[in-house]
Amino acid sequence: MRNGIETGPVHHSVRGLDVTVEVSPCSWMYPTYGLQLQFKLPSDCETGRPTAGCFEHLKKPWAEVTRADYDQLVKQTLSKLAANGLQTCASCGRITWNPALFDKPGKVARCETCFMWELEAELAREARAEAARVQREDRAMERDGFTHRVDAWVHPAMGDDRQVSWYVKGRPTPQQIADHLSSLGSEVLDDYTVETLSDATVG
Numbered sequence: 001m002r003n004g005i006e007t008g009p010v011h012h013s014v015r016g017l018d019v020t021v022e023v024s025p026c027s028w029m030y031p032t033y034g035l036q037l038q039f040k041l042p043s044d045c046e047t048g049r050p051t052a053g054c055f056e057h058l059k060k061p062w063a064e065v066t067r068a069d070y071d072q073l074v075k076q077t078l079s080k081l082a083a084n085g086l087q088t089c090a091s092c093g094r095i096t097w098n099p100a101l102f103d104k105p106g107k108v109a110r111c112e113t114c115f116m117w118e119l120e121a122e123l124a125r126e127a128r129a130e131a132a133r134v135q136r137e138d139r140a141m142e143r144d145g146f147t148h149r150v151d152a153w154v155h156p157a158m159g160d161d162r163q164v165s166w167y168v169k170g171r172p173t174p175q176q177i178a179d180h181l182s183s184l185g186s187e188v189l190d191d192y193t194v195e196t197l198s199d200a201t202v203g
């Protein structure tokens with residue numbers, strides 16, 4: 001309880017769904033941040049993961065926030081949720097947020113489980129596509145007489161690390177690789193792997 005406000009979780013019923021409201025700690029941790037409420041849908045029965053919350057924000061210093069402000073923001077948000085805030089997940093039919101109301105306008109409604117599942121499937125597809133691309137390039141370079149591919153990380157003194165790959169004819173020595181990484185501006189000269197093209201094993 002802060003400022004006479006139950007910081008939560010407090011349960012409400014919206015269209016028969018148990019919706020919980022919590023006051024985000026940033027509301028009082030940063031005095032000028034304002035009142036932020038997080039609304040959560042019931043835990044997903046398959047994953048146990050709480051369905052991601054939507055946030056509502058009242059720009060008013062915490063010291064001035066009253067119970068009446070809290071009550072009003074809760075009431076407003078719950079009626080918004082009841083009117084147009086909930087949709088059925090396009091994949092499984094479970095009730096979830098209407099993305100148009102919150103942070104993902106224009107997207108199809110997906111519950112947390114389906115969203116994560118589809119994200120993982122997409123990442124796996126991308127990884128397979130990337131592996132196929134590297135394999136095609138390996139074949140082409142091998143036809144041109146290259147024997148090894150070096151995959152390395154360039155760690156510059158300033159800025160982000162980046163991944164680089166290059167092909168060589170004949171197994172490269174650690175010194176040759178270090179020289180190349182040095183010429184690319186890397187501070188670290190031994191963060192690499194060498195692939196032999198003919199059998200694609202680490203050499």
Ligand SMILES: [Zn+2]
Nearest residue numbers: 089092111114
């Ligand atoms: Zn779903």
